[in-house]
Amino acid sequence: MQTQKKFSSISVLGLVLLMPMLSLAGDAPKKAPDAEVRVIEITAKRFAFSPDVIRLKKDETVRIRLHSEDVTHGFFMRALKIDSQIEPGKVTEIVLTPQAAGTYTTICDHFCGVNHGNMKMTIVVE
Amino acid sequence: MSKPIDRRVFFKIAGHSLGIGVLYSVLPTAARGEAGEMLRWLGGKNGEAMTPFSFVQLSDAHVGFNGPPDPLGTKAFERAVEMVNALPTAPDLVLFTGDLTHDTEDKDVHAQRMKQFLEISGRMKVGKVMYVPGEHDAGLDGGQMYREMLGHTYYSFDHRGIHFVALDNVSRAKPEVGAEQLAWLKTDLARFPKSAPIVVFTHRPLFDLKPEWEWFTSDGDDVMNVLAPYENVTVLYGHIHRDHEHEMGHSHHYAARSLIFAFPDPEKVADKKPIPFDKDHPFRNLGIRVVNEKGGAASAESLTVQDVELTVREFSGINGVQQLLKDPSL
Numbered sequence: 001m002q003t004q005k006k007f008s009s010i011s012v013l014g015l016v017l018l019m020p021m022l023s024l025a026g027d028a029p030k031k032a033p034d035a036e037v038r039v040i041e042i043t044a045k046r047f048a049f050s051p052d053v054i055r056l057k058k059d060e061t062v063r064i065r066l067h068s069e070d071v072t073h074g075f076f077m078r079a080l081k082i083d084s085q086i087e088p089g090k091v092t093e094i095v096l097t098p099q100a101a102g103t104y105t106t107i108c109d110h111f112c113g114v115n116h117g118n119m120k121m122t123i124v125v126e
Numbered sequence: 127m128s129k130p131i132d133r134r135v136f137f138k139i140a141g142h143s144l145g146i147g148v149l150y151s152v153l154p155t156a157a158r159g160e161a162g163e164m165l166r167w168l169g170g171k172n173g174e175a176m177t178p179f180s181f182v183q184l185s186d187a188h189v190g191f192n193g194p195p196d197p198l199g200t201k202a203f204e205r206a207v208e209m210v211n212a213l214p215t216a217p218d219l220v221l222f223t224g225d226l227t228h229d230t231e232d233k234d235v236h237a238q239r240m241k242q243f244l245e246i247s248g249r250m251k252v253g254k255v256m257y258v259p260g261e262h263d264a265g266l267d268g269g270q271m272y273r274e275m276l277g278h279t280y281y282s283f284d285h286r287g288i289h290f291v292a293l294d295n296v297s298r299a300k301p302e303v304g305a306e307q308l309a310w311l312k313t314d315l316a317r318f319p320k321s322a323p324i325v326v327f328t329h330r331p332l333f334d335l336k337p338e339w340e341w342f343t344s345d346g347d348d349v350m351n352v353l354a355p356y357e358n359v360t361v362l363y364g365h366i367h368r369d370h371e372h373e374m375g376h377s378h379h380y381a382a383r384s385l386i387f388a389f390p391d392p393e394k395v396a397d398k399k400p401i402p403f404d405k406d407h408p409f410r411n412l413g414i415r416v417v418n419e420k421g422g423a424a425s426a427e428s429l430t431v432q433d434v435e436l437t438v439r440e441f442s443g444i445n446g447v448q449q450l451l452k453d454p455s456l
Contacts (some may be wrong), residue, residue, distance in 0.1 A: 003300045047381065072299070074300060076337070078337045083344070085300075086322075095139050105338040107337075107338060107339075107340055109300055109340055109344075110300050110302055111261045111265030111266065111296070111300075113229065113231065113266065114228070114229055114230065114231075116261075116265070117339075117340065117398065119396065120338075
């Protein structure tokens with residue numbers, strides 16, 4: 001028991017010491033006060049996203065708020081590590097800090113009906 | 127002390143021509159010596175010895191779909207059934223890799239489409255027809271109707287020494303297999319030696335072929351990790367409405383063309399739009415795929431794929447479509 005407690009104390013101490021290092025890691029989203037983070041609202045409705053194009057700046061942190069007006073949709077973009085589900089009646093939030101410029105086709109990957117295969121939007125990172 | 131057996135020399139899948147779809151022949155390459163020893167040992171593990179046979183893969187009939195782009199409805203599917211029945215030797219199996227029907231919100235209409243699919247499929251004079259669902263069959267209701275009308279969405283069976291595994295990567299609505307099915311797969315494969323010949327058939331590709339077009343399975347890597355230790359794995363899939371080959375470690379992946387319309391090469395076009403229907407060549411891109419064994423040391427790696435273009439003998443509207451194969455031997 002005594003050993004376990006000591007172990008826990010060491011783990012907590014280690015975590016505390018490590019935290020400042022984590023915040024300096026290059027891939028971690030840069031923390032910005034909520035007031036400074038741009039908020040982008042995207043609505044999913046069979047079989048389109050609105051807006052169907054959003055423009056972001058490289059290294060800019062944005063908060064994307066996803067809504068569905070009808071059924072469950074997906075929001076998927078492998079390269080940006082986005083894999084979310086948008087359920088009707090709920091808001092799904094993503095905080096995104098794109099690391100590379102490019103044009104990213106983002107799809108609904110939750111089968112939602114006959115034209116599901118063409119439900120997509122574009123994230124442009126400049 | 128016995129010599130080590132070359133585990134890659136006893137199994138090959140070779141191909142023969144078929145009008146629409148793919149016909150595979152499974153041939154143990156030797157029944158004597160070390161390979162024979164391996165076959166007998168595998169036979170003991172699998173319950174039956176491996177013997178030559180052929181099977182057909184068909185995919186993406188989308189029964190209920192009416193153009194654009196393709197106004198032919200079930201004509202290509204019906205033609206494929208005729209050609210299967212015309213084969214000199216009836217295949218043991220037909221594997222149908224999903225999107226049997228086109229989805230609809232109306233459950234009664236969808237059930238009718240399933241019945242129509244089964245009616246046409248039932249015309250095939252073959253030993254067994256085995257199915258997996260596509261997202262158009264099972265994506266909207268989690269596979270409920272599919273299970274009621276066709277049975278389990280994932281399962282396995284042994285046939286003449288080959289272990290066949292049907293995987294469902296559609297009925298969770300997202301392109302994924304899921305933890306439960308992965309656990310089942312591990313258990314299912316546990317009884318086999320690493321050299322067991324395994325054929326996986328599923329709807330979506332198990333690798334990132336084109337994620338932006340939803341041509342992937344999100345946990346496909348997990349599936350392939352389970353399969354990775356096995357040395358003779360063939361994966362057959364549909365969904366992409368075009369032929370494609372891919373190699374990953376010991377596994378070889380083949381996509382079958384669809385029986386309704388074709389998609390273009392994603393490396394050549396930006397948008398996922400079906401190739402426009404050409405009334406002068408109504409079955410273009412739905413044509414024949416021939417898979418041949420290259421010769422030499424036989425293995426799953428010794429395949430070549432040859433596309434045989436179909437020509438139209440007669441075409442008038444949606445009726446009277448006839449095809450004449452260019453290959454005179456067919």
